[in-house]
Amino acid sequence: MIPRHFQIAIGLLLLSILLIGISLTRMPEQSPASTQLGPAAPPVAGKQEQVRVLVAYDYDQALRWRDAEAFMPEDRGLRAGEAVRSILSQYLQSPSPHPLGKGADVKDVYWIGNDTLVVDMTPQFADGHPSGVLVEQLTLVSLIETLNANVPGISKVKFLVNGQERETLAGHADLMSFYQTAAIHDLAKEFE
Amino acid sequence: MHWNKRAEILPAALLLCLGVVLPWSKYSSAGAIAAAASSAAHGGPRHARFSRAGVEEQPRSSPSPTPPLLSAEAPKRALPEFFVMIDPGHGGNDKGALLAGAIAEKDVTLAWARDLRRQLEERGVPARLLRDSDQTLSLDRRAEITNEARPSVYVALHAAPPAGGVRVYAAALPFATETTKGRLVSWENAQTVSLERSRSVARAVANEIRRQDRRVSWFAAPLRPLNNLVIPAIAVEFASVSRQSENQKMETALASAIAAGIAQVRGQLGARP
Numbered sequence: 244m245i246p247r248h249f250q251i252a253i254g255l256l257l258l259s260i261l262l263i264g265i266s267l268t269r270m271p272e273q274s275p276a277s278t279q280l281g282p283a284a285p286p287v288a289g290k291q292e293q294v295r296v297l298v299a300y301d302y303d304q305a306l307r308w309r310d311a312e313a314f315m316p317e318d319r320g321l322r323a324g325e326a327v328r329s330i331l332s333q334y335l336q337s338p339s340p341h342p343l344g345k346g347a348d349v350k351d352v353y354w355i356g357n358d359t360l361v362v363d364m365t366p367q368f369a370d371g372h373p374s375g376v377l378v379e380q381l382t383l384v385s386l387i388e389t390l391n392a393n394v395p396g397i398s399k400v401k402f403l404v405n406g407q408e409r410e411t412l413a414g415h416a417d418l419m420s421f422y423q424t425a426a427i428h429d430l431a432k433e434f435e
Numbered sequence: 436m437h438w439n440k441r442a443e444i445l446p447a448a449l450l451l452c453l454g455v456v457l458p459w460s461k462y463s464s465a466g467a468i469a470a471a472a473s474s475a476a477h478g479g480p481r482h483a484r485f486s487r488a489g490v491e492e493q494p495r496s497s498p499s500p501t502p503p504l505l506s507a508e509a510p511k512r513a514l515p516e517f518f519v520m521i522d523p524g525h526g527g528n529d530k531g532a533l534l535a536g537a538i539a540e541k542d543v544t545l546a547w548a549r550d551l552r553r554q555l556e557e558r559g560v561p562a563r564l565l566r567d568s569d570q571t572l573s574l575d576r577r578a579e580i581t582n583e584a585r586p587s588v589y590v591a592l593h594a595a596p597p598a599g600g601v602r603v604y605a606a607a608l609p610f611a612t613e614t615t616k617g618r619l620v621s622w623e624n625a626q627t628v629s630l631e632r633s634r635s636v637a638r639a640v641a642n643e644i645r646r647q648d649r650r651v652s653w654f655a656a657p658l659r660p661l662n663n664l665v666i667p668a669i670a671v672e673f674a675s676v677s678r679q680s681e682n683q684k685m686e687t688a689l690a691s692a693i694a695a696g697i698a699q700v701r702g703q704l705g706a707r708p
Contacts, residue, residue, distance in 0.1 A: 304602075304652060374532035374540065375595030376672045377602055380656045399611045410574055410659070414524075414531055415593070417610070417657045420623045426609030433654055 289316035296330045297388040297431065299341035299381035306385060306434040309333070319394055323360055324352045326393040330385055341381060344371010350405065358398040359421065360390065369404045372413040379416035384434065387427045397424050517704070518561040519697060520586035523548035524593040524670075527571025532595050534675040535682065541569065543675065544592045547686040551590070554694040560701065578663035582625075587704045588636055588697055591661065591670035594682075600650030601689060603641045604670040605633040606662045607655035625663050632667040635703060640669060640696035647688055667704060 292315040297306050313329045316322050327349045334343040346367030353361050372382065387400050399421040403409075409418045523544035525531035531540025548564050555562040565580060566572055572580075581589050608630070612621040620628065637653050644651040661668045673689060675682050 373596070376593055376604060376656055376658050376670060377595065377654075380654070380658070383657070414529060415656075415658055417623075417659045417662065419659075420610040420612075420657075422657070423609050423611050426607075430607050430609060430655060430657075 288318075289314055289321070291315075294326060294329050295389070295392045296326075296333060297385045297392070298330070298333050299378075299385045299434075301341050301378060301381065304377060304381075304434065306381065306388070306431055308435075315393070319396070320352050320354060323362070323390055323394045323397075324349045326390050327352075327362060327386060329393075330389040341378070341385070342373065343382070344368065347371060355401075358396055359401065360394070360397045360399070361401045361403060362386075362390075363403040363406055366405045369409060369412055369418075374413040374415065376415045379412040379414075381434070382412065383416055383422070384427055384431050387422055387424060388431050391424045391428065399423055400427075516561070517587045517701060518563060519555055520563055520565055520581050520584060520589045521548045521551055521555075522565040522577055522581070522589065522591040524591055526566050527569055529571060531593070534594055534596060535679055538675075538679065538682075540594050543594045543682065543686070545569070546683075547592050547594070547690060550687055551592070551690040551693055554690045555697065558694055558698045560694065560698055574659045575663070578625075578660035581660075581668075582663075582665055586666060587701075589661075589664055589666055589668040590693060590697070591658075591668070593670060593672040594675045595672055596675060599674050600652065601644050601674070602672045603637045603644070603651065603653040604656040604658055604661065604672070605637040605653070606630060606664075606668065607657045608662055609657055610662070620665070622663055625665050626661055626668060628665055629667045632704060633661075633669055636667050636697065636700055637669045639700045640671065640693050643692035643696040643699070644689065647692055649688075 291312060293310050294313045294315060296309050296311050298309050299306055311329050311333070313325050315325055331343065331347055331349075333339075334341050335345070335347065344367045346365055348365045348368065349362060350365050351363040353363075355361060372379065383402075386402075390400060391397055401421045402412075402418050404418070412418050523541070525539075525541035525544060527541075529541065531544070534540055534543060545566070545568075549567075552562040552564060563584070563586070565577055606626040608624050608627060610623040612623050626633065641651050641653040656670070658670055661670060671689065671693060673685055676685075
């Protein structure tokens with residue numbers, strides 16, 4: 244005959260095993276990333292800086308230099324991406340001096356050689372861009388001049404949209420060619 | 436018997452060699468196209484664009500454009516007849532901007548272009564429309580048609596919602612290209628040969644618009660297909676308003692100013708009067 248206290252102890256043991264099992268099955272699965280012991284992506288070297296952005300004002304048909312605060316990495320490619328984001332943020336606010344489509348952003352930035360910059364934009368940048376000779380020209384000049392002012396050593400800039408070449412930005416301004424920053428600098432003076 | 440067999444084998448071997456060599460020569464030209472693509476990636480000349488569409492497999496409405504000839508080096512002929520090529524912007528699948536809430540830019544530009552043709556003809560200036568219906572034409576195709584037709588002036592018409600007033604454009608050529616040799620000129624910078632005359636036309640048209648007490652500015656713009664044309668070329672864009680009746684009045688007045696401006700500089704454009 245099993246003593247009564249043994250029966251109670253075994254019963255409690257079985258109950259606790261059952262409860263632990265239930266709680267384990269209900270626990271959310273941990274993502275592999277959170278269990279990784281290896282180092283995460285290295286922190287980007289850089290600092291908060293004042294950047295010069297050339298802002299387009301549609302109503303005045305003009306471009307004006309403004310100062311903005313941005314985290315600017317040391318790497319030239321990352322720096323170029325942040326410079327473009329700084330000017331885009333001016334256009335994506337409301338009210339905007341030069342409205343662009345929601346979701347307009349930089350996807351990627353890379354170099355051909357040491358002086359040619361290729362800026363790959365999101366599809367929303369072109370698809371949501373207002374159509375018109377003036378507005379498209381203001382966008383391109385504003386972006387290229389802002390890049391030129393904040394990233395040293397760019398002599399040519401080319402824009403892609405979602406990794407592909409496009410004939411025009413929104414039906415007018417050329418997106419197929421490589422823009423020379425020096426020539427765009429002269430063109431910008433017409434609007435300043 | 437031994438020699439007879441050889442005689443049968445030799446033609447067969449020759450045919451076999453041809454079969455190997457011909458496709459190989461095809462691959463060689465594909466290699467040249469790839470080299471042109473690489474040149475384009477470094478801001479190479481326009482003939483490189485033959486490869487661009489191929490690389491991306493983008494649909495094209497027309498074959499690749501032929502690099503235009505420099506007008507100064509073109510074979511000497513008698514002066515061509517003076518006529519104006521009017522290009523109503525957009526068309527077909529390309530609606531352009533949406534004006535006054537619901538009107539497509541392509542319809543506004545077509546009506547405006549017909550008005551301009553009428554007003555030019557009233558002044559004794561022959562004119563043709565690049566499209567006279569709701570037709571899809573790529574920008575490269577527009578440039579090809581115009582360069583082949585050799586008009587004395589090309590006028591592109593556009594309408595857009597923002598800001599106010601009228602903008603007259605001549606081409607800006609801020610594009611990086613390699614220097615081309617001989618009679619070929621790069622596609623991106625084809626307008627170089629006529630840029631000064633284009634600016635004269637733009638100034639004359641802007642002055643005529645100003646005479647109507649309208650706000651007008653003239654700019655240089657990297658606008659296609661202006662940069663791809665070898666003849667004097669301008670574009671005119673007006674900021675549409677919300678009332679359709681106002682827009683129609685504006686189109687008619689602007690057509691009159693453009694026609695007057697072109698008639699004024701007709702003598703400077705090197706065509707038969």
